[in-house]
Amino acid sequence: MLALVLRRAVMSIVLVVVSTLAIFVLMSFVPGDPALTILGENATPEALERLREQLGLNRPLHEQYAEWLFGALRGDLGTSIFSGEPVAKLVWLRLGVTVSLMVGSTLVIAVVGIALGLLSAVREGWTGRLLDAVSLVGFALPGFWIGIVLVAMFAVAVRIFPATGYIPPTVSPGGWLASLVLPVTALSIAGITIVAKQMRDSARDALSRDYVRVLRATGIPERRILLLHVLRNAAVPTTTLLGLTAVSALSGAVFIENVFVPPGLGALVTSATLRHDLPIVLGVGVVFAIIVIVINLLVDIAYGVLNPKARVAR
Amino acid sequence: MKHSHRAVKLAVAAAATAIALTSLSACSTGSEEPAGERGALLTVQFSGVPISLNPALAGTGGSTVFTYLNYDPLIYRAGDGELLPDLATEWEYLDEENTQLELTIREGVKFQDGTELDAHAVAGSMNYFLSAGGPALGDIGPVESVEAIDDDTVVVTYSTSFPYGPERLTQYQMIGLIIAPAGVADPDSLLTQPNGTGQYLYNADESVAESSYVYDRNPDYWNPEAQQYERIVVQVIGDPTAVVSAATTGQVDFASGNPDTAKTAADAGLTILQAPFFNWGITILDREGTLVPALADQNVRQAIAHAIDREAVANARGADFAHPSGQVANAGVPGYIDGYGFDFDLAKAKELMAQSAYPDGFSMTLVSDAVLDSQSAIAQTAIANLAEIGIQVELQVEAAVPSFIQAAGSKEYPAALWPIVGLRASEPASLIIGPGFLNAFQVGDDRLAALIADANVGTEEERDAKQDAVTERSNEIAYFIPVVATDSIFMVSSKIENVTISAINSNPVPIGPDAAHAWRPAR
Numbered sequence: 049m050l051a052l053v054l055r056r057a058v059m060s061i062v063l064v065v066v067s068t069l070a071i072f073v074l075m076s077f078v079p080g081d082p083a084l085t086i087l088g089e090n091a092t093p094e095a096l097e098r099l100r101e102q103l104g105l106n107r108p109l110h111e112q113y114a115e116w117l118f119g120a121l122r123g124d125l126g127t128s129i130f131s132g133e134p135v136a137k138l139v140w141l142r143l144g145v146t147v148s149l150m151v152g153s154t155l156v157i158a159v160v161g162i163a164l165g166l167l168s169a170v171r172e173g174w175t176g177r178l179l180d181a182v183s184l185v186g187f188a189l190p191g192f193w194i195g196i197v198l199v200a201m202f203a204v205a206v207r208i209f210p211a212t213g214y215i216p217p218t219v220s221p222g223g224w225l226a227s228l229v230l231p232v233t234a235l236s237i238a239g240i241t242i243v244a245k246q247m248r249d250s251a252r253d254a255l256s257r258d259y260v261r262v263l264r265a266t267g268i269p270e271r272r273i274l275l276l277h278v279l280r281n282a283a284v285p286t287t288t289l290l291g292l293t294a295v296s297a298l299s300g301a302v303f304i305e306n307v308f309v310p311p312g313l314g315a316l317v318t319s320a321t322l323r324h325d326l327p328i329v330l331g332v333g334v335v336f337a338i339i340v341i342v343i344n345l346l347v348d349i350a351y352g353v354l355n356p357k358a359r360v361a362r
Numbered sequence: 363m364k365h366s367h368r369a370v371k372l373a374v375a376a377a378a379t380a381i382a383l384t385s386l387s388a389c390s391t392g393s394e395e396p397a398g399e400r401g402a403l404l405t406v407q408f409s410g411v412p413i414s415l416n417p418a419l420a421g422t423g424g425s426t427v428f429t430y431l432n433y434d435p436l437i438y439r440a441g442d443g444e445l446l447p448d449l450a451t452e453w454e455y456l457d458e459e460n461t462q463l464e465l466t467i468r469e470g471v472k473f474q475d476g477t478e479l480d481a482h483a484v485a486g487s488m489n490y491f492l493s494a495g496g497p498a499l500g501d502i503g504p505v506e507s508v509e510a511i512d513d514d515t516v517v518v519t520y521s522t523s524f525p526y527g528p529e530r531l532t533q534y535q536m537i538g539l540i541i542a543p544a545g546v547a548d549p550d551s552l553l554t555q556p557n558g559t560g561q562y563l564y565n566a567d568e569s570v571a572e573s574s575y576v577y578d579r580n581p582d583y584w585n586p587e588a589q590q591y592e593r594i595v596v597q598v599i600g601d602p603t604a605v606v607s608a609a610t611t612g613q614v615d616f617a618s619g620n621p622d623t624a625k626t627a628a629d630a631g632l633t634i635l636q637a638p639f640f641n642w643g644i645t646i647l648d649r650e651g652t653l654v655p656a657l658a659d660q661n662v663r664q665a666i667a668h669a670i671d672r673e674a675v676a677n678a679r680g681a682d683f684a685h686p687s688g689q690v691a692n693a694g695v696p697g698y699i700d701g702y703g704f705d706f707d708l709a710k711a712k713e714l715m716a717q718s719a720y721p722d723g724f725s726m727t728l729v730s731d732a733v734l735d736s737q738s739a740i741a742q743t744a745i746a747n748l749a750e751i752g753i754q755v756e757l758q759v760e761a762a763v764p765s766f767i768q769a770a771g772s773k774e775y776p777a778a779l780w781p782i783v784g785l786r787a788s789e790p791a792s793l794i795i796g797p798g799f800l801n802a803f804q805v806g807d808d809r810l811a812a813l814i815a816d817a818n819v820g821t822e823e824e825r826d827a828k829q830d831a832v833t834e835r836s837n838e839i840a841y842f843i844p845v846v847a848t849d850s851i852f853m854v855s856s857k858i859e860n861v862t863i864s865a866i867n868s869n870p871v872p873i874g875p876d877a878a879h880a881w882r883p884a885r
């Protein structure tokens with residue numbers, strides 16, 4: 049296990065560097081000029097040139113990237129071109145929001161999705177068909193639309209939860225949970241339906257296996273068979289799926305942040321991209337890459353725990 | 363057994379969470395009960411992030427709220443448009459040509475770092491603004507120099523006759539917001555530590571840059587009576603649906619609206635304020651026909667102007683908040699001529715095309731933006747009829763304002779759809795023949811320029827009367843083809859009062875130099 053973690057740690061440094069290089073190159077194709085954004089429509093070409101010089105924007109791309117990379121390796125992610133705030137501080141302030149949304153939705157997807165999947169595997173008939181229908185609808189509806197409807201219902205019509213914003217847990221733990229309910233729900237619906245369906249299929253497959261028949265024949269209670277043996281076997285493909293939904297929650301959060309306006313990394317990177325605030329885009333890119341690597345590592349560890357064969361194979 | 367334990371733990375945690383959640387009620391971040399006379403918290407929404415917290419690099423218009431809270435202006439423009447003393451107690455032109463404006467600086471005012479305000483500090487701040495070259499530089503008139511004559515007097519010299527100096531020194535024009543000498547010496551510090559004489563102090567610790575900006579009452583302010591709230595928070599919310607949700611649930615007390623959200627807000631009991639603001643039009647950039655030769659023909663430009671169904675555009679944009687526009691000036695300002703302007707007349711448009719050198723039509727691209735022209739409602743409807751006079755228009759929609767400005771100024775597009783604003787006809791007209799992106803190919807008009815210059819001379823009455831000629835010449839050359847005038851729309855909570863807007867000031871700000879002009883908790 050330790051070897052796996054170490055190997056991944058080395059790989060992840062390479063991955064982070066490669067992904068920031070990709071961001072850097074891709075951003076150079078995005079139209080826009082921070083100097084023009086700062087100085088505005090009436091700026092003279094000389095003033096624009098002066099500011100580009102000052103911001104280091106007219107140096108060759110590889111020089112700009114190398115400087116950023118060496119700074120980043122020393123722990124300095126640079127400062128925002130517009131607000132003058134250190135990128136590390138801006139990212140840190142918002143990391144809690146994005147992680148809350150991601151972890152919250154992954155937990156909800158795991159608990160609700162697995163429970164629904166198991167339920168429908170055991171109770172075939174109309175429960176299964178209903179789940180199929182609901183899955184299809186849940187999968188087809190875009191998260192931001194669900195978000196708008198949730199706000200209209202549970203924040204505006206009936207004022208149970210706040211319509212927008214985010215309350216840090218340090219300010220009010222209750223307020224924090226309340227501010228997460230609607231965005232996490234909106235982020236989770238599609239994931240729940242996918243996980244439930246996967247869980248149902250895997251569980252049905254496991255239930256039809258010979259070992260289940262043997263376990264039943266030995267008189268082990270059905271609930272125990274289901275939770276201990278069937279769930280464990282069915283959990284392997286579901287874990288992969290949960291890893292994927294956690295990663296997609298990152299990109300989903302970008303849209304969800306439009307509706308609920310929590311100050312998360314999605315909103316930060318969107319506005320930074322539009323304004324060409326490259327240090328912020330790169331800083332968020334680093335954090336997103338690290339989050340994805342950590343999720344993959346957790347999935348691999350979970351594999352090892354759930355499936356001894358995987359442990360040997362690695 | 364390990365897994366069933368985990369399942370039980372998860373179930374318990376989920377149940378606990380559910381109980382905790384259902385027992386919670388919504389947390390409001392909007393206004394709270396006033397502490398005595400003063401309100402505790404005012405939350406206002408703004409739809410974008412500030413370009414900078416340094417006034418010399420900051421944007422104008424509604425975004426002034428980010429800087430104005432920290433920096434007093436020389437002159438205050440009230441909601442009804444009136445100019446009132448602020449850091450300048452008096453002002454007057456020293457000459458009949460209106461080139462030298464003398465300002466008397468208020469005594470007994472201190473910057474937030476404790477240093478005294480005097481005329482030298484004012485001149486230093488204004489000169490720094492001139493050298494910084496920020497986005498508001500084009501908005502201040504032909505300032506040639508700023509000098510402190512003595513400790514209390516500043517003289518602003520204009521290179522040509524400029525009778526509108528005072529109105530360019532208000533909270534909306536950034537040069538009027540005075541920065542402390544220490545800030546001028548170290549401009550980078552102003553991004554995180556604003557340093558003015560303003561009513562509020564930026565609280566960097568509690569603010570989340572690009573999301574919420576927290577300002578606390580300045581306890582050492584020179585006129586505490588003017589301060590109506592202990593804290594003002596500016597919340598950045600861009601999505602219109604999120605804005606109206608926040609406004610109707612009391613999370614923000616003041617927010618910008620659009621024709622769709624205004625109805626929802628009005629139904630929820632919010633007050634809707636509206637005032638004429640943008641005058642949208644198609645600016646012909648390629649006036650000499652470099653890209654599209656037909657656009658050099660005045661008959662063609664006139665034909666386009668008559669082929670636009672302005673009522674349809676106004677309806678597409680929400681008829682209660684948009685009105686057909688046939689001239690360069692907005693209704694209610696000097697230069698607006700009643701009953702005058704381009705009207706929708708397809709027969710006349712066809713006739714003009716037949717008289718032009720391009721009776722069979724041509725094709726062209728129109729660049730527009732998706733931020734101000736939401737869903738391209740104006741652009742799409744404006745070009746709907748042009749095919750009928752043989753002009754095939756391809757729309758190029760830019761996703762962000764900076765990329766639109768860059769595209770419009772790139773000389774790659776023959777025409778652009780963009781709104782103009784101005785307090786009199788000569789202001790938008792100057793933009794059309796000026797040096798900016800609305801005149802990318804740098805083609806002016808000598809006669810229009812002469813009329814604009816002439817409209818700066820004489821008494822106020824004489825000057826206003828001369829604005830009509832500017833409007834007429836503007837329509838004659840049809841470099842700017844007006845389409846629709848849209849109102850600025852605001853949603854105001856019943857918890858606050860004294861919010862006023864007008865055609866002259868359609869970007870209200872929450873504070874003023876005295877209690878009579880500041881927003882306050884409803885009493």
